[in-house]
Every structure is written in structure tokens, then in C-alpha cells.
Amino acid sequence: MGPRCGSSARRTCRRAARRWSTVGASDGSFKRPNGAINGFQTGASSWVASNRGRDEGDADWAKALRSNLDATSTRRAHSAALGFDETEPVNPFTIVNDELSAISARMRQAVTSEVPALATAAEYFFKVGAEGKRMRPTVLLLMASALTDLSSGGADALSGARAASVSIDHAPAHEVPDDTRRRQQRLAEITELIHVASLLHDDVLDSAATRRGLRALNLEVGNKLAILAGDFLLARASVTLASLRNTEVIELLSRVLEHLVTGEVMQMTAKPERLMSFDHYFQKTYFKTASLIANSAKAIVLLGGHDTETASHAYDYGRHLGLAFQFQDDVLDFVGSGSVLGKPTLGDLKEGIATAPVLFAAEEHPSLSALIERRFKHVGDVELANDLVRRSDGIERTKALAREHSALAVKAVEALPAIDCPHALRCRKGLKELAHMAVRSEEHTSELQSLAGSR
Amino acid sequence: MGPRCGSSARRTCRRAARRWSTVGASDGSFKRPNGAINGFQTGASSWVASNRGRDEGDADWAKALRSNLDATSTRRAHSAALGFDETEPVNPFTIVNDELSAISARMRQAVTSEVPALATAAEYFFKVGAEGKRMRPTVLLLMASALTDLSSGGADALSGARAASVSIDHAPAHEVPDDTRRRQQRLAEITELIHVASLLHDDVLDSAATRRGLRALNLEVGNKLAILAGDFLLARASVTLASLRNTEVIELLSRVLEHLVTGEVMQMTAKPERLMSFDHYFQKTYFKTASLIANSAKAIVLLGGHDTETASHAYDYGRHLGLAFQFQDDVLDFVGSGSVLGKPTLGDLKEGIATAPVLFAAEEHPSLSALIERRFKHVGDVELANDLVRRSDGIERTKALAREHSALAVKAVEALPAIDCPHALRCRKGLKELAHMAVRSEEHTSELQSLAGSR
Numbered sequence: 001m002g003p004r005c006g007s008s009a010r011r012t013c014r015r016a017a018r019r020w021s022t023v024g025a026s027d028g029s030f031k032r033p034n035g036a037i038n039g040f041q042t043g044a045s046s047w048v049a050s051n052r053g054r055d056e057g058d059a060d061w062a063k064a065l066r067s068n069l070d071a072t073s074t075r076r077a078h079s080a081a082l083g084f085d086e087t088e089p090v091n092p093f094t095i096v097n098d099e100l101s102a103i104s105a106r107m108r109q110a111v112t113s114e115v116p117a118l119a120t121a122a123e124y125f126f127k128v129g130a131e132g133k134r135m136r137p138t139v140l141l142l143m144a145s146a147l148t149d150l151s152s153g154g155a156d157a158l159s160g161a162r163a164a165s166v167s168i169d170h171a172p173a174h175e176v177p178d179d180t181r182r183r184q185q186r187l188a189e190i191t192e193l194i195h196v197a198s199l200l201h202d203d204v205l206d207s208a209a210t211r212r213g214l215r216a217l218n219l220e221v222g223n224k225l226a227i228l229a230g231d232f233l234l235a236r237a238s239v240t241l242a243s244l245r246n247t248e249v250i251e252l253l254s255r256v257l258e259h260l261v262t263g264e265v266m267q268m269t270a271k272p273e274r275l276m277s278f279d280h281y282f283q284k285t286y287f288k289t290a291s292l293i294a295n296s297a298k299a300i301v302l303l304g305g306h307d308t309e310t311a312s313h314a315y316d317y318g319r320h321l322g323l324a325f326q327f328q329d330d331v332l333d334f335v336g337s338g339s340v341l342g343k344p345t346l347g348d349l350k351e352g353i354a355t356a357p358v359l360f361a362a363e364e365h366p367s368l369s370a371l372i373e374r375r376f377k378h379v380g381d382v383e384l385a386n387d388l389v390r391r392s393d394g395i396e397r398t399k400a401l402a403r404e405h406s407a408l409a410v411k412a413v414e415a416l417p418a419i420d421c422p423h424a425l426r427c428r429k430g431l432k433e434l435a436h437m438a439v440r441s442e443e444h445t446s447e448l449q450s451l452a453g454s455r
Numbered sequence: 456m457g458p459r460c461g462s463s464a465r466r467t468c469r470r471a472a473r474r475w476s477t478v479g480a481s482d483g484s485f486k487r488p489n490g491a492i493n494g495f496q497t498g499a500s501s502w503v504a505s506n507r508g509r510d511e512g513d514a515d516w517a518k519a520l521r522s523n524l525d526a527t528s529t530r531r532a533h534s535a536a537l538g539f540d541e542t543e544p545v546n547p548f549t550i551v552n553d554e555l556s557a558i559s560a561r562m563r564q565a566v567t568s569e570v571p572a573l574a575t576a577a578e579y580f581f582k583v584g585a586e587g588k589r590m591r592p593t594v595l596l597l598m599a600s601a602l603t604d605l606s607s608g609g610a611d612a613l614s615g616a617r618a619a620s621v622s623i624d625h626a627p628a629h630e631v632p633d634d635t636r637r638r639q640q641r642l643a644e645i646t647e648l649i650h651v652a653s654l655l656h657d658d659v660l661d662s663a664a665t666r667r668g669l670r671a672l673n674l675e676v677g678n679k680l681a682i683l684a685g686d687f688l689l690a691r692a693s694v695t696l697a698s699l700r701n702t703e704v705i706e707l708l709s710r711v712l713e714h715l716v717t718g719e720v721m722q723m724t725a726k727p728e729r730l731m732s733f734d735h736y737f738q739k740t741y742f743k744t745a746s747l748i749a750n751s752a753k754a755i756v757l758l759g760g761h762d763t764e765t766a767s768h769a770y771d772y773g774r775h776l777g778l779a780f781q782f783q784d785d786v787l788d789f790v791g792s793g794s795v796l797g798k799p800t801l802g803d804l805k806e807g808i809a810t811a812p813v814l815f816a817a818e819e820h821p822s823l824s825a826l827i828e829r830r831f832k833h834v835g836d837v838e839l840a841n842d843l844v845r846r847s848d849g850i851e852r853t854k855a856l857a858r859e860h861s862a863l864a865v866k867a868v869e870a871l872p873a874i875d876c877p878h879a880l881r882c883r884k885g886l887k888e889l890a891h892m893a894v895r896s897e898e899h900t901s902e903l904q905s906l907a908g909s910r
Contacts, residue, residue, distance in 0.1 A: 174706060201682050227656050227682055228720050234686075235712035238693065242706040250705060251629060251697040257690035265683050 084422035092430035092437075096141040098166040100134050103189050105168045110236065136195055136293055137188035139321065139434060140300045143314050144184040146427040147306055149419055173240040183303050186240050190253060191296040193237035198260050200230035249299040256295045263287025267353060272373035278359050290322030310417055317412035317431065320405040324438040327402035330355035331395055334386065349382045356401060358385060361394035402439045409435035539877035547885035547892075551596040553621040555589050558644050560623045565691065591650055591748055592643035594776065594889060595755045598769050599639040601882040602761055604874055628695040638758050641695055645708060646751040648692035653715050655685035704754040711750045718742025722808060727828035733814050745777030768870045772886065775864035779893040782857035785810035786850055789841065804837045811856060813840060816849035857894045864890035 080086070093100075169182055177183050203226055234257070241250055266284040274280045297318035301311040333348045334357055348355050352375030354362075362368040365388045371381045389395065410432045419425070535541070548555075624637055632638050658681055689712070696705055721739040729735045752773035756766040788803045789812050803810050807830030809817075817823035820843045826836045844850065865887045874880070 174710065201686060223678070224723065225720075228716055228723070231656060231689075232713070232716045232720070234689065235709065235716050238709040238712055239706070242702060242709045245702040247697060247700040247702065247705075250702075251694070254690065254693040254697045255629065257693055258687070261683055261687045261690050265680075265687070268679065268683070 082420055082422050082425065084425040086425075086429070090426055090429045090433050092142060092434050093138055095427060095430050096138055096145070099141055099185065100137055102166050102168045103137055103185055103192075104134065106170070106185075107189055107192065109168070109170070110173060111233075134192065135434075136191045136296070139293060139318065139431070140184070140188040140191060140296055142427045142430045142434075143297050143317070144181070144300050144304055146413070146416060146424050146431060147301060147304055147310065147419065148424060149421040150423050151421045173236055174243050176243050176245055180304060183244055183246075184300050186244060187249070187296060187300050187303055190237045190240050191292060193233045193240070194253070194256065194260070195292060197230040197233035197237065198264075200226050200233070202264065244303065246303060249302055252295045252299045252302075256292050259287040259291035263289075263291075275354055275372050275375070276359070276362065276369055278356075281354070281356065281359055285323060285326050286319070289326040290319045293322045294318035313412045313415045316415075317409050317435075320409035320412060321435055321438060324402045324405035324409060324435065327356055327398055327405065328439050330357060331398045331402065334389060334395055346382055346386055349376050349385055352376055356398040357389050357394035359394070360397045361385075361389040361392035364392040364394075399439070406435045406439045409438075539880040541880075541884070545881060545884045545888050547597060547889050548593055550882060550885050551593055551600070554596055554640065555592055557621050557623045558592055558640055558647075559589065561625070562644055562647065564623070564625070565628060566688075589647065590889075591646045591751070594748060594773065594886070595639070595643040595646060595751055597882045597885045597889075598752050598772070599636070599755050599759055601868070601871060601879050601886060602756060602759055602765065602874065603879060604876040605878050606876045628691055629698050631698050631700055635759060638699055638701075639755050641699060642704070642751060642755050642758055645692045645695050646747060648688045648695070649708070649711065649715070650747060652685040652688035652692070653719075655681050655688070657719065699758065701758060704757055707750045707754045707757075711747050714742040714746040718744075718746075730809055730827050730830070731814070731817065731824055733811075736809070736811065736814055740778060740781050741774070744781040745774045748777045749773035765872055768867045771870075772864050772867035772890075775860040775867060776890055776893060779857045779860035779864060779890065782811055782853050782860065783894050785812060786853045786857065789844060789850055801837055801841055804831050804840055807831055811853040812844050812849035814849070815852040816840075816844040816847035819847040819849075854894070861890045861894045864893075 169177065169185060171177065177186060237253075241253055244250070263284050263286075266280065266287065270280060294315045295318070298311045298315035301314040302308075330348065333345060333355065336345060349358070354372040354375075358368060358372060362372060368385060368388050371378075371385050374381070376382050376385055413428050413431045413435075416428065624632065624640060626632065632641055692708075696708055699705070718739050718741075721735065721742065725735060725739075749770045750773070753766045753770035756769040757763075785803065788800065788810065791800060804813070809827040809831075813823060813827060817827060823840060823843050826833075826840050829836070831837050831840055868883050868886045868890075871883065
């Protein structure tokens with residue numbers, strides 16, 4: 001699968017692979033300090049394997065990974081003994097599907113039971129068909145399960161947890177949930193509420209007339225109601241967050257709110273000279289896209305009672321996954337089609353935004369600087385910028401950057417503490433599969449793309 | 456001072472006074488269960504006294520309060536022994552002025568140190584001259600001090616607390632403050648942040664072109680930036696709130712956010728038949744105006760380590776104060792002048808909003824119903840509604856309602872536990888003075904009016 005590299009892309013795929021192999025070998029984290037078998041290098045290896053057909057000539061890179069591939073067979077045997085076949089294909093969405101449906105039902109119910117007019121507005125994003133893949137809740141529930149040893153409590157614990165996970169939590173948002181899984185589900189819900197609220201506010205006065213393939217809410221019900229609906233979801237997130245009664249988690253999610261706003265403002269109001277800065281772009285991308293998933297992944301692990309080191313691996317996973325998605329999304333704005341992306345190609349340029357492909361291209365074509373600094377406002381700027389990007393390695397370098405972060409996300413999963421529960425192992429594989437999907441163009445549809453920040 | 460009652464108003468002033476005296480006598484709370492001297496009935500009595508000139512003929516009412524007035528002289532003697540002269544005039548704003556300045560400086564500094572463009576937008580409301588009287592922080596700091604016995608720790612505690620109160624807290628919003636007063640100051644700051652955020656969002660697409668006498672921010676910097684600036688302040692409030700690490704306080708303020716949104720939406724989207732409902736109007740007024748000050752007054756008392764009964768008196772004070780201000784504000788929209796109010800007279804009618812004077816008037820003039828239900832949208836509706844209101848006792852009944860809640864606010868102060876600290880006594884008198892100011896037309900300028908909800 002992976003991005004289809006033409007001849008001009010081959011160089012960069014190799015570069016990305018080399019970067020990835022450097023990443024894999026840089027700090028020796030492939031080997032657990034305690035000697036425990038880590039079943040999760042397999043996923044990274046198979047991602048590498050799936051890229052090998054397109055990079056066969058890169059012997060150095062393949063060689064560097066050979067010993068890891070050898071070690072993999074031993075781990076597979078261990079996983080199989082636990083009842084988990086590492087070679088089985090995993091659909092990350094299927095694993096948590098029932099639980100996601102229950103959370104969605106709770107969100108819909110919570111929204112619709114309030115002031116009816118507002119419910120209409122807020123529900124707009126929650127109605128069936130519009131809700132996309134619920135990428136964030138999927139990541140979070142997988143992360144929670146990836147660290148939960150269901151087998152340690154025996155079959156009762158397993159069935160109990162499963163039953164709890166798929167029944168709808170009808171308690172009001174402000175009621176303190178008493179079990180860990182419920183608390184984690186609420187965090188997943190909070191994260192989605194914050195995300196949708198930010199979409200609603202972004203929609204207001206945005207030139208884009210559609211989002212998720214539907215008419216944008218602001219056109220349907222008026223800007224003011226869109227603002228209020230966003231505020232309502234933020235307030236609901238805030239109330240639900242308070243009910244978790246965990247001050248560290250509350251702090252993490254509060255910072256995310258600040259990041260979302262700061263990122264949006266950085267994009268809107270940067271001075272011309274800052275628009276040329278890759279640091280500025282990277283920081284903005286973290287604030288707008290990666291902070292929410294990174295910090296909520298950390299939070300859901302803390303709610304699970306795990307230590308701060310484990311929580312920091314979860315943070316790393318979310319951060320790199322979010323960045324990978326956004327970088328790939330920036331690529332697809334140049335190479336995808338409107339029907340696949342759910343928004344017009346070159347949308348970023350048309351909105352005056354210079355993303356990684358343009359910033360890289362400007363290194364080869366200094367004449368791009370003037371266009372970037374005037375936000376492509378002159379007639380012909382968008383077309384000229386697009387032409388210069390295509391006559392540079394900007395797109396390939398951005399793809400490589402996305403793959404680098406995808407690989408780092410995989411590595412973060414591998415750094416999680418060893419666990420002997422087949423369901424947890426399956427969830428870890430699901431997390432890694434999400435990281436792979438982040439950089440596969442053909443799966444980067446408008447639905448998956450919802451992980452990427454809204455502009 | 457009190458509202459200047461003309462001959463037509465006299466009846467209603469008496470009605471208000473009777474309501475107030477009923478309130479005062481209804482549950483015997485004028486007498487402390489533990490027999491402690493309550494020095495704070497004096498304020499209520501002097502409020503009554505200041506109204507006596509206009510209500511001399513109401514012998515029943517005066518008689519009902521005579522015994523309380525007699526008891527007052529004993530209490531005054533006790534207060535004087537503590538070094539507090541109950542007859543001295545108190546300016547509630549002066550008492551906390553230094554501390555307010557320090558908080559304002561911290562807010563400005565916190566806002567301006569972030570993304571500069573956003574700072575420009577958010578600071579718009581914090582710059583000198585635009586910040587009004589800071590009514591909410593004043594109420595909160597007075598409430599905090601009204602329950603703090605500085606004398607118990609001796610002179611050192613007094614000077615220490617004073618020094619802390621007027622120095623600027625330069626710690627970042629997410630840092631956990633270590634002393635009680637700092638935590639209370641931060642709560643005052645959070646409350647103002649939430650208030651200003653709600654103003655910013657209300658401004659967007661609002662027909663009103665000015666607020667606080669300045670051009671509305673949305674016209675200056677664009678709607679999108681106004682939304683983001685509001686979001687930024689909410690995010691900053693959220694981060695600061697988390698730093699207080701008190702889950703009950705976090706829950707209280709989170710619910711306020713939900714109330715603000717719900718109230719605004721109730722106003723915007725109510726079905727025609729609901730627009731006629733006094734319950735609907737009352738509920739909306741609580742959500743939009745009173746909830747913030749009520750719940751934050753409760754929160755600041757909890758942060759001070761006081762019991763829940765004391766906190767509930769603080770809640771009652773804030774609730775009744777907020778309602779009194781809003782009802783009086785609704786009156787002034789009919790009788791005030793544009794220059795005094797900072798917004799055009801009949802602004803509510805012009806925005807399609809039926810407030811208490813109209814709802815009362817509709818009881819006398821049923822023809823108003825149709826106008827209310829179509830939100831005064833037909834040509835001539837505003838003028839006709841105004842005419843019918845003036846030919847009814849709607850305005851007088853609303854004034855009476857405002858005074859009723861002012862009196863209940865005073866009563867809530869009197870229900871606070873006895874304290875022997877002169878500064879605390881002064882602050883209690885300041886709180887009562889604020890309740891009186893709420894219903895005095897001539898002090899209900901645009902600055903004071905900032906306590907009333909934003910429309």
C-alpha cells in the first residue's frame with residue numbers, strides 16, 4: 001500500500017526509509033531493558049516490509065533492520081501462545097466499534113436533551129453519516145485497551161469490561177463516573193466535543209462552504225448559532241471534564257484549548273516574515289492538530305492509573321500521529337482530488353496558507369518567498385506557487401516528513417510496557433495500523449482526514 | 456438615594472417595601488440562632504430608612520421593622536468597640552481598589568504576553584478606561600474579605616495579607632498558587648475572563664455597534680478574531696481554573712459556562728409562545744446574568760475554606776444581586792437615556808427581546824402578546840409596545856422586583872456567620888451597598904451596568 005512513488009518520488013521514499021531506520025536504531029529502544037519480549041516491533045517491520053517492494057535497491061536500509069526482523073519470529077510465537085496472531089490483519093475501527101457507537105449515542109443524547117434549537121445546531125455534526133470515522137475516540141479507546149490486561153481478572157473481568165464498554169452511559173455530564181473505563185470513555189467524548197467545537201468556530205466566516213461533505217453549519221443556521229453551538233460543546237466538555245475529578249487531566253485538556261486557539265491565531269495573523277518560517281509552521285501544526293490527540297492520549301493513560309512514563313509514550317504516539325496526518329494532508333492538498341478530499345485542491349494556497357510543500361519548495365525557488373509573504377493574494381499567485389511546488393521536491397520532502405512521524409508513532413507504541421493480554425496486543429497493532437494509514441494516500445479520505453486540523 | 460418615585464411610582468415603592476418587609480420577617484433569620492450580635496441588619500435598615508422619606512405614609516411597613524431598628528443601636532455599639540463605625544459611608548470599590556488594580560495588571564500582562572495579534576484583540580477589553588468598574592471581581596474580593604478574620608492572626612497577618620493582596624501575581628496561569636488569597640484572586644480573574652469572553656462572542660453579528668462606549672471589537676478586527684479572542688479568554692480561564700486544583704470549584708465554573716450559552720440560546724431561539732412566559736424570562740436572566748456571579752461567589756467562599764452553608768449564602772447574594780441589576784437594567788432600557796446607558800433606549804425591543812416591563816404590561820394590555828410573539832418585527836411595533844408599557848404598571852412592577860432581589864441580597868449578607876474583624880465588617884457593608892446601588896437609577900451607568908448581562 002503506501003504512497004505510490006513514481007520515478008521522481010523514489011529518491012524521497014528512500015530518504016524517508018533511511019530516516020525511519022535511523023529513528024529505529026537511534027536509541028536502542030527496540031530492546032526492552034527488562035528483556036521482555038516486545039511483540040510490537042512486528043508492526044513497524046511489516047510497515048517497512050510493505051515499503052520494500054518500492055525500495056528494494058536500498059540495501060543499507062534493509063540490512064540495518066534485518067536483525068529486528070529475525071527477532072520478530074520469536075515474538076510472534078509468544079503472541080500466538082497468548083492467543084493473538086500478529087500476522088492477522090487488524091482494522092482499528094472495528095476493534096472499538098461497539099464502544100464508539102455507545103459513546104456517539106451518549107453524545108447525541110446529551111446534546112439533543114438540552115435547549116432544542118441548540119441541539120439542532122450541535123447535533124449537526126453528530127448525526128449519522130456526518131460523524132466520520134471518529135478518529136480521535138478510536139485512538140483513545142485503543143490506547144486505553146492497549147494498556148489494560150483483561151486476562152488478569154479472569155473471564156468475568158473480561159465480559160464485565162466488554163459489557164460496560166458497549167452499554168450507553170446515561171449519567172448526566174456532571175456526574176462523577178465510578179469506574180475506570182467509563183472515565184476513559186468520557187475523556188474520548190470530551191476530546192471529540194472539543195474537536196467539533198473548534199470545527200464549528202472555524203467554520204464561521206470561513207470561505208469553505210462545505211465540511212465533511214455537508215453544507216457548513218454556519219450557512220445553515222447562522223453564524224451566531226454556530227458560535228453558540230461551539231460554545232455549548234466547549235461548556236459541555238468542561239462540565240464532563242470536571243466530573244472526572246482529576247486535576248492533572250483537567251490541566252492537560254485546558255492547555256489543549258489554549259493551543260487550538262493559539263494555533264488558529266498564528267495562522268491568521270502571522271507577520272509576513274513569520275510565514276516563511278518552518279518553525280512557525282511546525283509549531284502551528286502542533287497546536288492546531290497534534291496537541292489535542294497527544295494530550296488526550298496522555299490523559300486517558302493517566303485515567304487508567306498508569307505511570308507518567310507510559311503516559312509520555314502515549315503523548316508521543318498522539319503527537320507523531322497527529323503531525324503525520326497533517327503533513328500528509330498538506331501533501332494531498334496539492335496532489336489529491338476534490339472528490340477524495342472533500343475540499344478543493346490547492347485549498348491552502350487559496351486561503352493564503354503556506355504549508356510544508358511550499359516552504360520546502362521556496363528553498364529551491366526563492367521567488368516563492370514574495371508570494372508566501374503576500375499570502376498568494378495577487379492574481380495568478382496560486383497557480384504560480386503550485387507550478388513552483390511541482391517543479392521542486394517539496395511534495396516528496398513533505399511525504400518523507402509524514403512517514404518519519406508515522407514511524408515515530410509506531411515506535412512510541414513499541415515503547416509501551418510489555419503486556420500479555422491478546423486484546424491489548426490487538427489494540428496496539430490497531431494503533432500502529434492507524435499510524436500507517438496516516439501516510440497512505442488512498443486511505444486519506446475526507447473521513448480519515450478529520451484527524452488533520454481544520455482550516 | 457433610591458429610585459426617584461413620582462406620584463405614579465409611589466404605589467409601587469410601597470409595594471416593594473412591603474415585599475421587602477415580608478422578606479425580612481418571613482423566616483426569623485434576623486435573629487442569630489447562637490445569639491451573636493449581627494451588625495449587618497443596619498445596612499438593610501438604613502436602606503429602608505433611605506426609602507422612608509418617600510414612603511412615610513406606610514405605617515404598617517415601618518412598624519414591622521421598628522424592633523429591628525431598636526436592636527441596631529446595640530449592634531452599632533459592638534461594631535464601634537471593634538473599631539468599625541457602622542455609620543461611616545463605604546465605597547465598595549475603594550475597599551478593594553489596590554487589589555483590583557493588581558488583578559487587572561496580571562490579566563493585561565497574561566493576555567499581552569501571548570500571540571501578539573490575539574493580545575490586541577483580547578486586550579481591547581482590558582485597557583485602561585475600557586475596563587469599567589470590574590463589578591464581578593469587586594463583589595468576589597469583598598465576599599472573600601467579608602469572611603476573613605485578619606485580626607485573629609495579629610498585625611503580621613494583616614500586613615502580610617495586605618501586601619499579598621496588592622502585589623501582582625506574576626506566576627503563569629497554569630501554576631498552582633500556594634496561598635488562599637492568591638487562589639481567590641485568581642477566581643476573581645477567571646470570572647472576569649469568562650464574562651469578557653461572553654461579551655466578545657455576543658458582539659459578533661450583534662446589531663449593537665458599541666459596547667462600553669467603544670467601537671465593538673468585531674468591527675475593529677473582524678468577527679473571526681473576536682471569536683478567537685473569546686475562545687482564548689475561555690481557554691485561559693480554563694487553564695487558570697485547573698490550577699486551583701479544586702474539583703468542586705471547577706465544576707461550579709464549568710456549569711456557569713453552560714448557563715451562559717443556554718441563556719443566550721434561549722433568548723435567540725425561543726418559540727413565540729415561550730416569549731410570553733415570565734418563567735422563561737426569569738430562567739434566561741438567571742442563566743445569562745446571575746449564574747456567573749452567584750456560582751463564583753460560592754466558589755470563592757469554598758476556596759477560603761468555609762463551610763457549605765456559608766457558601767450557599769454567598770451564592771444567594773450573587774444570585775439576587777445579579778437579578779436585581781438585570782431587572783433594573785431592563786427598566787432603564789425604557790426610562791434611561793442613551794448617553795447614560797451607553798446603548799440606545801428601547802434597545803431590547805429593537806432586538807426583539809421582551810423583558811419584564813413588557814411582560815407585566817401584557818397582563819394589562821393583551822394586545823401586546825402578538826407583538827411579543829413576532830419579536831416587534833413589524834413597522835411601528837417598537838413604538839406601540841413602548842407606548843403600551845408606559846400606559847401600564849410594567850415599569851413600576853419591574854422596579855419593585857429589582858428592589859425585592861436587592862433586599863434579598865442584603866439579607867444573604869446578614870446571614871453570613873458572625874465575625875469580629877473590622878475589615879470584614881466594612882466589606883460586608885460594601886456588599887450591601889452594592890445591592891443598594893443595583894437599584895439606584897442614577898448610579899446605573901454603563902459601567903455599573905456591566906454586571907447586567909450582555910445582549
